[in-house]
Amino acid sequence: MKNCKLFFCLLFAGITMQAVAQSDNAETPKNLIKVNLLSPVVRTGSFFYERVLNDKSSLQLGFFYTGTSFAGTQFRGIGITPEYRFYLSESKQAPAGFFVAPFVRYQNLNLSDKDDASISATYSSFGGGVCVGNQWLFKNQVSLELFGGPSFNATSFTGKNGATKDDFFLTNFGYFSFRFGVALGFAFGQ
Numbered sequence: 001m002k003n004c005k006l007f008f009c010l011l012f013a014g015i016t017m018q019a020v021a022q023s024d025n026a027e028t029p030k031n032l033i034k035v036n037l038l039s040p041v042v043r044t045g046s047f048f049y050e051r052v053l054n055d056k057s058s059l060q061l062g063f064f065y066t067g068t069s070f071a072g073t074q075f076r077g078i079g080i081t082p083e084y085r086f087y088l089s090e091s092k093q094a095p096a097g098f099f100v101a102p103f104v105r106y107q108n109l110n111l112s113d114k115d116d117a118s119i120s121a122t123y124s125s126f127g128g129g130v131c132v133g134n135q136w137l138f139k140n141q142v143s144l145e146l147f148g149g150p151s152f153n154a155t156s157f158t159g160k161n162g163a164t165k166d167d168f169f170l171t172n173f174g175y176f177s178f179r180f181g182v183a184l185g186f187a188f189g190q
Helices: 002-022
Strands: 031-036 046-056 057-066 073-087 097-113 120-138 144-159 178-189
Touching: 002 073, 031 144, 097 144, 120 178
Parallel strands: none
Antiparallel strands: 031 046, 031 178, 046 057, 057 073, 073 097, 097 120, 120 144, 144 178
């Protein structure tokens, strides 16, 4: 786990330095790499890559890895979230301004009881929703974004050694959830 964190930190630092070096021109950047600042609170790493398609739209791909726990349940796993963003501002062009973003999300998690390792399961979900938010660009290099919105999911649970859903704290991972965050990033390239 420490090697994985170190790898992502070095990768992010390298891309950041390259982005700052490339973004000296005044044109609107077409690429952004971002990190959700709220994710570490729940022992999760959440990263995004956004590519501008035209003045009013972009595609974003989000990825997360978690190793968190709630109420005696340990969660380890990944998630991927592609989304299409519509930027609605009349005075700004993508990737800046107010946006609406329909998305889909897939999550695959391994669950275990913190007190009894023999109680374990796999839990996956696939769903979608819509986010609204706003993204600001500072000097065409640094982005700050606030976003949030509902999500609806179909879930699959497979208990091991007789484990059932009642053995785990799954309140945050149900059919309905709310996705939100504050992302800080770096913009670069054409």
